[in-house]
Amino acid sequence: MDTLDAPPRIVTLSASAARRLAEIIAAEGNPALMLRLTVSGGGCSGFQYGFALDATLNEDDHVFERDGVKLVVDEVSLDLLAGAEVEYDDGLIAAHFTVRNPNATASCGCGTSFSI
Structure with missing residues (x-):
């Protein structure tokens, strides 16, 4: 994919x-x-999504906010999630x-795993 066509990070x-x-x-009760949101190897299509509540920011985290709530994605996962919507x-x-996820070329029936 040409960098001009790459989805935004x-x-x-x-x-x-x-x-x-x-x-x-x-x-x-914890504001x-x-x-x-993480991506890890595994699942029936090669990669799988993971969701968790977290109050800690790591050095490589990217924070995205909407309506007062925050979504956190680590640097490695962001490469596979660029342009995605939760x-x-x-x-x-x-x-x-x-x-x-616009980067996924296929996903499983359950929607929790994908391939690129």
């Missing part, structure tokens, strides 16, 4: 994801909490955070 939160994250943080889907069967 940002990850965004949708309005619904920011709203749900604010609810979760309020329920936890310092942030949503950490969405919150509140479906009939399950409610969960999902990643819409």
